[in-house]
Amino acid sequence: MELLLFGIAKDIVGESVIDLSDKDCLPTSVAELKKLLAAAYPDFSKLSSLAIAVNSEYADDDVVLDKDDEIAIIPPVSGG
Amino acid sequence: MELLLFGIAKDIVGESVIDLSDKDCLPTSVAELKKLLAAAYPDFSKLSSLAIAVNSEYADDDVVLDKDDEIAIIPPVSGG
């Protein structure tokens, strides 16, 4: 399971990808992943919002995660 | 005193300019000019609207006409 990072999320973590494959227990839902991220990177809580995309679609907290999913952390967007 | 004609007004009259200089009594106001036109060209009364411009500005009925004014008949506009 890999997490893609963009914008300020990439700056907070200092990487553009986080590899979770070697973790003992992978998050099984978006909610669990968010909790894990909040614990590991307190600066995420300072952002205006934080969304998760699963297979390049916005995903609600109850979406179930599979180890082959493409998961991305979406900090507040600011296109245009 | 010359009247400039455009669009359907030109088609109704069959000319792009009407020369009134040889008339005995020239219209002294926009209202008088409109009466004169209505009498001479009944088809003007069938138009959605008919405005008069004096020196290239829309002119109300009470605007006074001078023999040196540039006067134009403005049928319904349809630019754009």
Add this chain to the structure above:
Amino acid sequence: MEHIVVEIVDEIDTSQVFTDLSHAHSGGICIFVGTVREFTQNEEVVSLEFETYEKMALKEMNKIASDATAKWNLNKVVIRHAVGAKQVEEPVVIVGASSAHRDACFEACRYLIDTLKETVPIWKKEIFKNKTVWVSAHP
């Protein structure tokens, strides 16, 4: 007003309008282009023909542009109308505004085209296969 461009032209060059409206203090540019439609009320249009009372049209276009800069905080305004024969898909009018934020340029752009259609002495003749019609002439 140095930042107002008002023109009657034979052909509209659509690529020019961005240069006209570009401004270092603008974050948004809104442009409207009026083009010739192939059908009017289900009748096939062969072409359109525009004529104008140019001196007065330019005065009225300048008034509209000035009024827009008074109503909204705009950096640049363009109003350009074509005359002569125009074929299907050809541009006949282009109006636009640029501003710091997008609300102003959207509202101003709509105002420019709506007011132009009401007040500027330009006349459009629709040429169909079997007849020609001066648009809006009759009720």
Add this chain to the structure above:
Amino acid sequence: MEHIVVEIVDEIDTSQVFTDLSHAHSGGICIFVGTVREFTQNEEVVSLEFETYEKMALKEMNKIASDATAKWNLNKVVIRHAVGAKQVEEPVVIVGASSAHRDACFEACRYLIDTLKETVPIWKKEIFKNKTVWVSAHP
């Protein structure tokens, strides 16, 4: 939908959009261009830098374009966003719609840019003389 153009590009060619939106059944084309402003809250911007999650951005842009064609009667829709470094006055985004009558293209164009700013995963970094800021990141 064959009449939807959705792209992420390095440079926006503003002259292309009229060709993209031209349509024989359209009487109106409305276009919005977002450009780099020199000042943000009175601070001088040196440049902007855009990055995107491209695969997802294209999906979201396609959704917005499809939603617009469902809401309004549109003949063509364009959404094109640039990425990379952009200087003052450069275009960063262009959206537009063409329709038979102007109400639809104006409303759709506004919808396209408003929704793009809310949902499309693109991030803008403002580069000032002494700092850089990810726009909207913090409350």
